Amino acid sequence: MASNPKTHAAYANAASTLEELVAPLTEDEFLASQRQRKLVHLRSANNGCYSQLAGWAALRRLLAQGAYPSRREHIRVVRESEPAPTGRYLRNGKADIVRLEECLKDGFSIVLNHIEEHVPALDTLCQNLRARRQENTHVGAIVTTGAEGAFRVHYDPEDLIILQVEGRKRWHIFGPPVSDPLRGMVKPSPPPQDAPPDFDEVLEPGDFLFVPAGYWHHCQTLTGRSIHLGVFFIPPTSWNAVKTLTAELLDEPLFREPLTRVENAAQLAALEAEVKKRLIEKISAMSLRDFPAEWIRTITETKIREQQAREQKRCPPMRTSNIRVVVDENSAARPTPGSDSSGLPKRQPPSHRTGSFLDRLSLQTLIAPVPTEEFRAHHWEQTPLIVQRGNPEYYGDLFTLDDFDAAVTRSPSYVKLANAESKKNQSYKPVVQGLEAVLADMRAGGTLILDQMHKTDPKLSLLCRGLAPELGHRFQTNLYLTPPHGKGFTPHWDNHDVFILQVFGSKHWKIETTRRTLPAPSQSMSNDEGRELRGEVSAVNLQQGDLIYIPRGWVHAAECGEEPSLHITLGVTAFFFEDLFAALIKAARRRDESLNAALPLGFMRGSGDELVQRVKAALHDMSDDHFLTEVIDQYRDELVTSFDLDISGQVRDFFCPRPLTLDEIVGPRRGSVCRIHQEADSVRVNFGARSITFLGLFREALDFALNTPSYAVREVKGDLADEERLVFIERLLEEGLVMRQANGRA
Numbered sequence: 001m002a003s004n005p006k007t008h009a010a011y012a013n014a015a016s017t018l019e020e021l022v023a024p025l026t027e028d029e030f031l032a033s034q035r036q037r038k039l040v041h042l043r044s045a046n047n048g049c050y051s052q053l054a055g056w057a058a059l060r061r062l063l064a065q066g067a068y069p070s071r072r073e074h075i076r077v078v079r080e081s082e083p084a085p086t087g088r089y090l091r092n093g094k095a096d097i098v099r100l101e102e103c104l105k106d107g108f109s110i111v112l113n114h115i116e117e118h119v120p121a122l123d124t125l126c127q128n129l130r131a132r133r134q135e136n137t138h139v140g141a142i143v144t145t146g147a148e149g150a151f152r153v154h155y156d157p158e159d160l161i162i163l164q165v166e167g168r169k170r171w172h173i174f175g176p177p178v179s180d181p182l183r184g185m186v187k188p189s190p191p192p193q194d195a196p197p198d199f200d201e202v203l204e205p206g207d208f209l210f211v212p213a214g215y216w217h218h219c220q221t222l223t224g225r226s227i228h229l230g231v232f233f234i235p236p237t238s239w240n241a242v243k244t245l246t247a248e249l250l251d252e253p254l255f256r257e258p259l260t261r262v263e264n265a266a267q268l269a270a271l272e273a274e275v276k277k278r279l280i281e282k283i284s285a286m287s288l289r290d291f292p293a294e295w296i297r298t299i300t301e302t303k304i305r306e307q308q309a310r311e312q313k314r315c316p317p318m319r320t321s322n323i324r325v326v327v328d329e330n331s332a333a334r335p336t337p338g339s340d341s342s343g344l345p346k347r348q349p350p351s352h353r354t355g356s357f358l359d360r361l362s363l364q365t366l367i368a369p370v371p372t373e374e375f376r377a378h379h380w381e382q383t384p385l386i387v388q389r390g391n392p393e394y395y396g397d398l399f400t401l402d403d404f405d406a407a408v409t410r411s412p413s414y415v416k417l418a419n420a421e422s423k424k425n426q427s428y429k430p431v432v433q434g435l436e437a438v439l440a441d442m443r444a445g446g447t448l449i450l451d452q453m454h455k456t457d458p459k460l461s462l463l464c465r466g467l468a469p470e471l472g473h474r475f476q477t478n479l480y481l482t483p484p485h486g487k488g489f490t491p492h493w494d495n496h497d498v499f500i501l502q503v504f505g506s507k508h509w510k511i512e513t514t515r516r517t518l519p520a521p522s523q524s525m526s527n528d529e530g531r532e533l534r535g536e537v538s539a540v541n542l543q544q545g546d547l548i549y550i551p552r553g554w555v556h557a558a559e560c561g562e563e564p565s566l567h568i569t570l571g572v573t574a575f576f577f578e579d580l581f582a583a584l585i586k587a588a589r590r591r592d593e594s595l596n597a598a599l600p601l602g603f604m605r606g607s608g609d610e611l612v613q614r615v616k617a618a619l620h621d622m623s624d625d626h627f628l629t630e631v632i633d634q635y636r637d638e639l640v641t642s643f644d645l646d647i648s649g650q651v652r653d654f655f656c657p658r659p660l661t662l663d664e665i666v667g668p669r670r671g672s673v674c675r676i677h678q679e680a681d682s683v684r685v686n687f688g689a690r691s692i693t694f695l696g697l698f699r700e701a702l703d704f705a706l707n708t709p710s711y712a713v714r715e716v717k718g719d720l721a722d723e724e725r726l727v728f729i730e731r732l733l734e735e736g737l738v739m740r741q742a743n744g745r746a
C-alpha cells in the first residue's frame with residue numbers, strides 16, 4: 001500500500017487527497033459542511049478527470065477482466081430497489097459483461113461497490129482519506145440507463161460525495177435527514193410521496209454533490225447512460241467502540257461461563273457482581289479519544305491483508321524463491337566505488353580500455369559470473385537476476401558520462417525527461433528552447449533519457465549487434481542519466497525483457513519478488529499506472545559495473561541516493577512463437593489453397609462440430625515433420641533480414657582498395673547474423689537480404705572463416721591453393737562477412 005501516494009497520483013488530475021477531492025472547496029469548508037450536515041452542489045468541479053477511471057470503457061474492462069468483484073455482494077443489479085436474479089448477470093459466480101449490458105438495456109442499474117480495490121488511483125485516494133480523517137472510506141459506481149432509478153426513495157447511512165462521470169442525472173433530495181443513521185438500526189419511514197424536495201437539480205458530467213448521511217433521495221437518468229462515483233465516509237462511533245470492547249470480553253473466561261449451570265443463587269450473584277465489576281473496569285479504560293486511530297488502524301491492516309490475498313489469487317507467484325543476487329566473490333576485493341568531495345563517483349575509466357568489454361562481448365560476459373546454462377534455465381523470461389561485481393571497471397568505457405554529454409549535443413531527434421516527483425514526462429526537440437528547458441528540468445532533479453542510441457552510437461550499436469548472432473533476438477538501448485536524489489518513474493513493469501548495465505554512479509533498485517503479469521509484446525501498463533510497490537520487494541544498490549536482468553512483467557522502481565547514475569537499458573526485441581505460428585499458417589495457406597476459404601455459411605449457429613473437424617484436419621496436415629522443418633528453416637532465413645546490417649568500412653574499401661596479402665589478419669564481422677546451408681555440391685550463406693553461393697570445395701574454408709575470431713589469410717583451412725584462399729577471402733571482404741583487423745591479431 002502507498003506510503004506517499006500524493007506523489008504517485010495517476011491519471012492527470014484525478015484526486016488523491018481530500019484537498020484535491022473537494023476542490024474548489026477548501027478542506028476546512030468541506031469539513032464544516034460535513035459537521036453541519038449541509039448539502040453541497042458544485043458545477044464542473046472535477047472536470048472529466050474521473051472518466052478515465054470510471055467511464056463505461058474502464059468499468060467494462062474491469063468487469064470483463066474477471067477479477068471484480070472479489071466478493072459477490074459487491075455487485076448488485078437493481079431497478080427501483082428490486083434486485084435482478086443473480087443468474088441474469090453472473091456466470092459461474094463471475095460478473096458477465098454481455099449479460100450485464102443486457103440488464104442495462106432492460107432498465108436495470110448496475111451498482112459496483114468497493115471498486116477502489118481494483119482501481120489503484122481510487123485505492124490511493126481511499127488510503128489517504130482514511131489516514132487523514134480516521135474514517136473508513138470506499139468507492140462505488142452506479143451505472144444506470146432508462147428513467148427508473150437504481151433505488152426507491154432511500155437514505156444512505158454514510159456521508160456521500162457524488163462525482164458525476166458520464167451522462168445526466170436528476171436528483172431529488174428530501175429533508176429533514178435521519179439523525180445520525182447507522183446500518184442495522186430501525187429505519188424510520190420515508191417522507192410522503194408528494195413531499196416537495198429540498199434539492200431538485202440535474203447533475204452534469206464533472207459535477208460534485210455532497211449528500212450528508214440520512215438525507216432521503218431518489219434519482220432519475222435523463223438521457224442514455226449515466227455513471228456516477230460515490231465516495232462513502234464511515235466515521236467510527238461510540239457504538240463501534242462498545243462493540244470492540246464487547247468483542248474483547250470473549251477472550252475472558254468469566255464471560256464464557258454458562259449461566260444455566262451455576263450451582264446456586266449465591267454463586268450466580270457472585271458471578272454477576274464479578275461481571276459487573278469487570279465491565280466497569282473495561283468501560284473505565286475505554287477512551288473515545290484513542291479509539292478512532294485504533295479503529296482505522298485495524299481496518300487498514302485488514303485491507304492490506306485482503307489486497308495481498310487478492311493479488312496472490314490473481315497472480316500466483318511464478319517462482320516462490322526470492323530474486324537472486326549474485327555477488328562476484330573474485331571481484332569483491334577490488335576497490336568499490338565511493339565519492340570524492342565533489343559528490344561525483346571517482347571513476348572515469350581510462351581511455352586505453354576502449355572497447356575491452358565489447359571485444360569480449362557474449363552472453364557469458366554480459367551476465368558473468370553467472371554461467372549461461374544457469375541463466376537460460378532459471379532466469380531468461382522467468383526471474384530477475386542481480387549481479388554485483390564489485391568491479392567498477394567491468395564495462396570499461398562502454399558508455400561514459402562524456403559519451404552521454406556528446407550524445408545530447410550530437411543532435412538526437414529528441415531528448416526525453418522524466419521526473420516521478422513532479423510527474424513531468426516530456427520529450428524535447430533539441431532546438432534552443434528545448435535544450436534550455438531540458439537542462440533546467442535536469443537541474444530540478446529530472447532524469448534525462450536518450451532512446452534508441454544504438455542507432456547513432458557505434459559502441460552501443462556493437463553492443464546490440466554483438467549479442468544477436470548468439471541469442472537470435474534483437475536488442476536496443478535507451479540511456480538514463482539521473483542526478484543525485486532523482487527518480488524518473490513510479491513503479492512499473494515493462495513489456496520486454498531488459499538488462500540494466502550500470503555504467504556510472506549508482507542507483508537504488510527495488511523489484512517486487514512476485515511477477516504480476518506476463519505481458520504480450522503489444523500490452524503496456526495502463527490500469528496500474530502510478531501504483532506503489534506491493535508485497536515483498538527485493539532491494540539492491542546497483543554500483544558501477546553491476547547488472548540487473550528484469551524479465552517483462554516484473555514491477556520495479558529505481559532512484560538515486562547521494563550519487564548520480566547513468567545506466568544503459570539493453571532491451572530485448574524478441575521473436576515469439578506467435579511469429580513462428582503466423583509463418584506456419586502462411587506457408588500452409590500457400591500449400592493448400594482451401595485454407596483461404598471463408599467459414600461455412602451459417603457457421604455462427606449450431607454446435608461448431610464441423611469447424612472442430614475442419615480445424616483439426618488442417619492442424620494435422622501442418623504437423624508433418626518434413627513440412628514443419630521446411631517452414632522453420634524458411635522462417636529463420638527470412639528473419640536474417642530483420643537484423644541490423646553493418647556495412648562500416650565497405651564504402652572506404654571500395655574507394656581505396658588495398659591489395660590483400662596472405663599475411664593479412666582478418667576475422668568475421670562482429671554481430672553478423674547469417675545462415676549457412678549445405679547443398680549437394682555447393683554451400684550457401686544467407687546474409688542481409690542476399691543469398692551467396694560458394695562451390696562445395698570452400699565448405700571447410702567457409703566454416704573456418706566465419707567462426708575463427710582472428711586469422712591470417714594463409715591459415716584458412718581446406719584443400720585450397722594460396723591463390724584460392726586470397727580470392728575466397730577477398731570475396732568475403734566484399735560481401736561484408738569478414739573484416740580486416742587493423743591492429744593485427746586480437
Ligand SMILES: [Fe+2]
Nearest residue numbers: 154155156217
Ligand atoms: Fe443512495
Ligand SMILES: [Fe+2]
Nearest residue numbers: 492493494556
Ligand atoms: Fe523499466
